[in-house]
Structures are given as C-alpha cells and as structure tokens.
Amino acid sequence: MLKITPYLGILVIVVAIAGLWYPILGYFMLVVFGTLLVISPLRGRWFCGNLCPRGSFSDFWIAKISQNNKIPPILRSLWIRVPIFLLMMGFMVYRLLQTHGLFNQIGMVFVIMCLATTIIATLLGLFISPRTWCTFCPMGTLQHILGKDRYQIQLKNDKCIACKKCDKVCPMQLEVRKALSEKDCIKCSRCIEICPKNALAFKN
C-alpha cells in the first residue's frame, strides 16, 4: 500500500457527486482506465490495492461500518464476471454513441457510470464485505485477464507457523497461503506486513 492510498477514496465522492454539476470531472475515469491498462500487464491487480479510488473508499470508509460477511464464491467466477464486463462495457459504448461527441455529455456518461457503480459497491460493501464489488468489478476482471500471474505472493514454507494472520487481513478474503497463483490478489501487501515471521514476499 502507498502512503496516499487511504486518501484516494475522496476522489470517488468528487467525481460521482460534484460530477453531476461539473461533467468534466467524469473524464477522470479515463485517467483511471489508462493507468490500470498500463500497470496490469506488469503487476496484475496492483492498481486495485494501491491506486484505485473506489478500492480506497471501500477499505478506509466502508470497512468501518461493513457487516463483514463472507463474499459469495460465485461472484469470483469468470462465468459471472465476463458477462458483467461485456454488459457494462456494451452499455457504456451505447450511451457514448448517443452523446454525438458532445464534450459535457460524454463526461456525464462517465459520471453516471461512476455514481451507479459506487452505489452498488457501497451497498454490497455495507451488507456483505467492503471489497465485494472488487470480486466482479469489470475493471478488476480486465486486470485479472491482462495481469495473469504477474507479481505474485511467494511463501517461504520453512518460516510459516500457520498462524493465519495473513488470511484475516486480506481484503479480498483470499486464503493467502493457498492463493499464491491467485490472479485476484490486489497486491495490497497487508498479508506481508502482518506476517510475524516474514514468510511472505512479492515475486518479481
């Protein structure tokens, strides 16, 4: 996690709320798309755990009031995620085609996408677990596919004492020691930082 990670969540509120009056703010979504497209082939879902404003919003705002239930495993299936990706991208393209290239209307399409997904992510975060949305978010799915097995966690078996502290802090609810080739690890480093035996590290 970076030092700025906890503060990025404010950007979601700015784009989703202030964007209704200032549609130009919606173009910030393009910065987000561009950044994750560049990073994911090198570091998998690192963007999700370190730079995504909604990820930060989930971890540092929603987590304070979440019911922290188990995320339904079905949401992690690509049979669910790929159709959601195609549906949302298709809907966004359809809406963009209706703007006839008008600057503010294009911005508003992005603002509405941000607002709608933030509402869904917030409700899921409150009633299930903070990062529930991130298990099937279209941008997370894209990084899952592009990132493959880049920058994975490595376990030094001889050091591990099976205390399971790593599992308890994982925001994606992964079983860390069984998730060493898990493409949905968001590289947040929490398991590494909490491990009392320094048994975990990222493999470059």
Ligand code: SF4
């Ligand atoms: S899964 Fe989506 S919302 Fe969650 S951190 Fe990644 S890009 Fe952001």
Ligand code: SF4
């Ligand atoms: S926190 Fe470290 S020592 Fe404990 S189970 Fe995880 S890897 Fe093993």
Ligand code: SF4
């Ligand atoms: S396995 Fe570790 S680095 Fe990956 S998401 Fe879980 S806590 Fe973060």
